[in-house]
Amino acid sequence: MMTGKMLAFLLAAVLIPLLVNEAGDLVPSLARCLLRWGARRIGQADQAQRYEEEWLADLDRVPGKLTKLVHACGVLVHSVPRLRAQFDRQSRRARLFGALAGRIMDRLGMRPAATQEIGGTLQHVAELLVPQFADHCFVDLFQGGVLIGSVARHTGGWTPPDGTWAQVGEQIRYPQGHFCQQAMECLDTVLVANLAKEDRPAPNARSEATAWGVGMTSIIAAPLYARGTLLGVMSVARSSLTDRTEPYYTPADRGLFGALASWVGVAVDNANPSTADPLTALAARIPQRGHQRAFLAIE
């Protein structure tokens, strides 16, 4: 009887407090381990390293011991799956565009450009971009100081109703504030991430109605520019013609498309007999493998 009481006393007064104290000391370590494990689940090594350090630094500022564990569990449950999904999407996008860029660069550098060939080359570039990267692709080139629609490619053989969007061969006038006009004015790539949220003027009411009718969601426009000369503008758009998990372009897409447009600009310039010179033509073709490597590095 006496021994039982002694054991109960020892348990209540010594062992349980000791265990609680020990657990209290271990809980912060457990929280750190959980965060490290969670950061590694994100996917890419550089992102894992970044978030591990960031989360551990934030954990140091969480007061208490059990609270640290609750905080770590919160990060594990709420952040890790969402960040993993976000970075997976980014990675897929870069891989897709990397593969496309490789094929496009091969096409652009396949043979010496010539005026009569550049139309076919641009058409092929548009065919590579649609539908994988875009639902609509347009290339407009200056001819004698007038902007002319040179390529228009749409997903699934869709064509705009007559008298709405400019046809290939027709003169194009973009109003002030239009993304293509802005790209040519600023000589920079313009991203309209969500068309519904930006007030962008259309060339005319019929054109605007067609864009809404086809469910246009997101657009990128880039100038075609080489050797100090603006040669035209290239644009891509996504719409409801394709059921995409990512209907909107991102700043990363903008950067990739801008790089592609700069190569297309050089190819177009080389096709012009009045400006082409062997050195530039050579320079346009030599770095293509390097560019492909750069895209692969993004992956």
Next chain:
Amino acid sequence: VALSRVTPATLDVLEALMGPDEELYGLKIARNAGRKTGSVYPILARLEEAGWIKSCWEREERDERGPRRRFYRLSPDGLVGARALLTERRGAVRQRTGRRAPAGSPIPVAELLRFRAA
């Protein structure tokens, strides 16, 4: 650049980033925004991908002082976008700070200029 998806939590985080504090890190932003830390990190990643915020380490290199905090602040484009978005969705630009600024208090002009200059 417009954000493709805006949730109430995104708006709360943007209000927290509008605050005058220069050392805003994930945990502090979550506290100021009144949101769970776990839900704030993905929002910050999305804002950073969209170019609305910029982030940098507390110190250049890791050292014996332990893990470094990651500081976040609105980029000039992000500041303009956030102000427009908050005005559109909530009717006013409020700042969420640890000191609980009064609701609806406008951003001081000097503060805006400082962000634009950064």
